[in-house]
Amino acid sequence: xxxxxxIAERAGVSVATVSRVLNNAPxxxxxxxxxxxxxxxxxxxxxxxxxxxxxxxxxxxxLVLLPTFSNPFYSEIxxxxxxxxxxxxxxxxxxxxxxxPERENIYFNMVKNKLADGVISMDPTINMKKLKELAESHPVxxxxxxxxxxxxxxxxxxxxxxxxxxxxxxIQLGNEKIALINSDExxxxxxxxxxxxxxxxxxxxxxIREEWIYHTKGLDFQHGVHAMRMILQQEEKPTAVFAVSDxxxxxxLKAINMELRAMEPIAVVGFxxxxxxxxxxxxxxxxxxxxxxxxxxxxxxxxxSMKGERVENIVLDHELxxxxxxxx
Amino acid sequence: xxxxxxIAERAGVSVATVSRVLNNAPxxxxxxxxxxxxxxxxxxxxxxxxxxxxxxxxxxxxLVLLPTFSNPFYSEIxxxxxxxxxxxxxxxxxxxxxxxPERENIYFNMVKNKLADGVISMDPTINMKKLKELAESHPVxxxxxxxxxxxxxxxxxxxxxxxxxxxxxxIQLGNEKIALINSDExxxxxxxxxxxxxxxxxxxxxxIREEWIYHTKGLDFQHGVHAMRMILQQEEKPTAVFAVSDxxxxxxLKAINMELRAMEPIAVVGFxxxxxxxxxxxxxxxxxxxxxxxxxxxxxxxxxSMKGERVENIVLDHELxxxxxxxx
DNA sequence: CTGAAAGCGCTAACAA
DNA sequence: TTGTTAGCGCTTTCAG
Numbered sequence: 001x002x003x004x005x006x007i008a009e010r011a012g013v014s015v016a017t018v019s020r021v022l023n024n025a026p027x028x029x030x031x032x033x034x035x036x037x038x039x040x041x042x043x044x045x046x047x048x049x050x051x052x053x054x055x056x057x058x059x060x061x062x063l064v065l066l067p068t069f070s071n072p073f074y075s076e077i078x079x080x081x082x083x084x085x086x087x088x089x090x091x092x093x094x095x096x097x098x099x100x101p102e103r104e105n106i107y108f109n110m111v112k113n114k115l116a117d118g119v120i121s122m123d124p125t126i127n128m129k130k131l132k133e134l135a136e137s138h139p140v141x142x143x144x145x146x147x148x149x150x151x152x153x154x155x156x157x158x159x160x161x162x163x164x165x166x167x168x169x170x171i172q173l174g175n176e177k178i179a180l181i182n183s184d185e186x187x188x189x190x191x192x193x194x195x196x197x198x199x200x201x202x203x204x205x206x207x208i209r210e211e212w213i214y215h216t217k218g219l220d221f222q223h224g225v226h227a228m229r230m231i232l233q234q235e236e237k238p239t240a241v242f243a244v245s246d247x248x249x250x251x252x253l254k255a256i257n258m259e260l261r262a263m264e265p266i267a268v269v270g271f272x273x274x275x276x277x278x279x280x281x282x283x284x285x286x287x288x289x290x291x292x293x294x295x296x297x298x299x300x301x302x303x304x305s306m307k308g309e310r311v312e313n314i315v316l317d318h319e320l321x322x323x324x325x326x327x328x
Numbered sequence: 329x330x331x332x333x334x335i336a337e338r339a340g341v342s343v344a345t346v347s348r349v350l351n352n353a354p355x356x357x358x359x360x361x362x363x364x365x366x367x368x369x370x371x372x373x374x375x376x377x378x379x380x381x382x383x384x385x386x387x388x389x390x391l392v393l394l395p396t397f398s399n400p401f402y403s404e405i406x407x408x409x410x411x412x413x414x415x416x417x418x419x420x421x422x423x424x425x426x427x428x429p430e431r432e433n434i435y436f437n438m439v440k441n442k443l444a445d446g447v448i449s450m451d452p453t454i455n456m457k458k459l460k461e462l463a464e465s466h467p468v469x470x471x472x473x474x475x476x477x478x479x480x481x482x483x484x485x486x487x488x489x490x491x492x493x494x495x496x497x498x499i500q501l502g503n504e505k506i507a508l509i510n511s512d513e514x515x516x517x518x519x520x521x522x523x524x525x526x527x528x529x530x531x532x533x534x535x536i537r538e539e540w541i542y543h544t545k546g547l548d549f550q551h552g553v554h555a556m557r558m559i560l561q562q563e564e565k566p567t568a569v570f571a572v573s574d575x576x577x578x579x580x581l582k583a584i585n586m587e588l589r590a591m592e593p594i595a596v597v598g599f600x601x602x603x604x605x606x607x608x609x610x611x612x613x614x615x616x617x618x619x620x621x622x623x624x625x626x627x628x629x630x631x632x633s634m635k636g637e638r639v640e641n642i643v644l645d646h647e648l649x650x651x652x653x654x655x656x
Numbered sequence: 657c658t659g660a661a662a663g664c665g666c667t668a669a670c671a672a
Numbered sequence: 673t674t675g676t677t678a679g680c681g682c683t684t685t686c687a688g
Binding site: 001046047048049050051053054057059061069070072075076078079082086091092093094095096103106109110112113114115137220221250251253254257275276278279280281 | 329374375376377378379381382385387389397398400403404406407410414419420421422423424431434437438440441442443465548549578579581582585603604606607608609
Binding site: 660665 | 678679680681687688
């Protein structure tokens with residue numbers, strides 16, 4: 001692969017002029033420009049990103065941290081991020097942390113090492129302390145999961161309100177015995193969704209029964225299946241269940257289908273509106289998060305932050321999508 | 329952020345010695361090493377990847393091309409790739425082409441520009457001509473979708489055989505009227521799966537009826553729903569359907585559930601064994617592809633190819649997973 | 657409008 | 673065992 005010197009030689013100009021042509025500098029005469037351009041064509045030259053990046057001290061790479069690829073929730077967000085940054089000449093370095101702390105270090109170093117110009121984290125399991133440290137000297141945006149009162153800008157939805165509305169919907173349908181399938185409450189979203197759940201129950205003077213609250217160890221379908229089974233083992237069974245993730249809700253639906261064919265149906269509400277949620281039987285009532293838009297927003301915020309602008313936190317709108325799983 | 333000169337100065341050594349410590353060269357005395365190491369600690373130094381990459385003329389980044397994030401099939405493969413390359417000190421640059429040719433160019437240039445050291449393509453829509461051109465001078469591996477008789481090494485499964493076995497399973501269950509939901513036959517896997525489908529029918533002297541073969545314009549659930557609806561509009565309805573992707577099969581299942589509650593059940597077989605396929609109602613019989621392993625294998629092949637080794641094509645084993653959708 | 661030259665941060669050949 | 677130095681490929685100031 002040719003380098004800039006060979007182009008300069010071939011075109012009979014200096015490397016500076018080649019560089020100017022490469023960067024569309026206005027101060028190049030048309031004649032010189034075309035000489036350089038033909039040299040570039042003839043030698044099939046591509047400027048090296050490595051050299052350019054070193055000189056400019058930027059990589060034009062955005063690091064995106066996510067806990068796992070297996071939850072489709074993240075796929076949609078990534079779509080939004082990718083479309084947004086590509087339009088600005090950036091690319092994404094996608095990193096699944098798998099909730100493994102040793103991986104975090106690799107990624108944080110990549111940023112410190114200048115291999116990435118900024119970070120979007122969607123990982124609730126991330127080491128906030130380290131991330132905040134990184135954020136002091138590098139652009140960082142939190143997407144979806146965030147930190148209350150923290151100093152890192154975020155884009156998210158109002159989980160508490162969304163959960164409240166979801167549970168209220170169940171109550172208004174006549175359900176008085178409502179279970180909650182939550183994930184680990186070390187995550188902010190889990191605490192918020194639980195708070196919304198409790199607010200709705202309290203508003204209607206319904207008791208909060210701990211035996212109907214189950215905390216899963218993950219968000220896979222199987223965790224939802226297991227949670228629902230545990231809840232169904234209770235002597236008194238709930239008539240409805242709110243799960244904090246569609247994946248859990250879909251697992252719950254499966255467990256209900258398997259174990260309760262002869263019983264009263266149990267209403268189910270999920271959270272996220274992943275594309276599967278309209279393919280289940282029954283289709284799933286769920287809180288729709290604007291995932292694609294959230295990705296775009298996070299990317300815009302990061303790009304602005306990288307330009308040195310101050311960015312504000314953003315809370316996007318959600319929407320309760322009512323489908324068959326709460327229609328008896 | 330400090331650079332190597334500052335460390336050298338602080339430690340009272342030359343930059344070469346610092347570099348040696350950084351790269352664990354054996355020819356550094358323990359005393360010097362510890363001087364350098366404390367300087368590194370004190371200044372909180374991280375070597376710049378930009379400088380190192382330029383010097384070494386490598387980026388330690390692997391470009392992974394995939395058509396879309398929304399098919400979970402790819403997520404699993406990516407897991408395998410990521411785990412494998414991270415262990416070798418590489419990272420992945422994940423690129424969704426969305427089947428947009430202009431994006432392809434961006435990515436190909438990244439490789440030519442040295443921003444990526446090698447490519448794993450899982451994108452059936454990729455411009456093979458350009459990819460082959462790239463492969464002449466850069467390491468490239470095809471994963472899942474490949475080219476028969478082409479020169480780019482690949483890892484895949486035997487789609488024809490898998491499809492044959494899947495359809496044979498349907499026939500042995502007593503089905504004689506079997507529909508095929510295929511994607512666009514410009515894709516090799518689609519042609520191969522159709523060939524397997526036809527081989528099974530022929531073996532049992534069953535006619536191939538074009539009105540029961542539907543080609544979708546994509547692999548989303550909705551395409552499966554639509555395809556099944558079209559097939560169900562036929563005067564004579566099939567008793568079973570083979571879909572070349574779980575996403576399509578799940579959509580088909582949905583269409584069947586919606587439109588045929590009172591009718592004979594229609595058996596369905598999918599392809600991929602995505603995790604959602606055990607959550608549907610009924611659970612989906614499907615061909616399991618070793619997705620994680622395929623990702624690991626592709627990554628290993630690429631890494632070897634980057635070392636200059638010759639790599640052989642690999643065909644991994646598949647397995648028919650029999651679930652409720654073919655059990656009446 | 658163009659060229660010479662410095663330098664981004666690092667590694668490695670060579671010399672000592 | 674360590675230091676000096678050239679140079680990876682590029683951009684950009686400064687001088688002309």
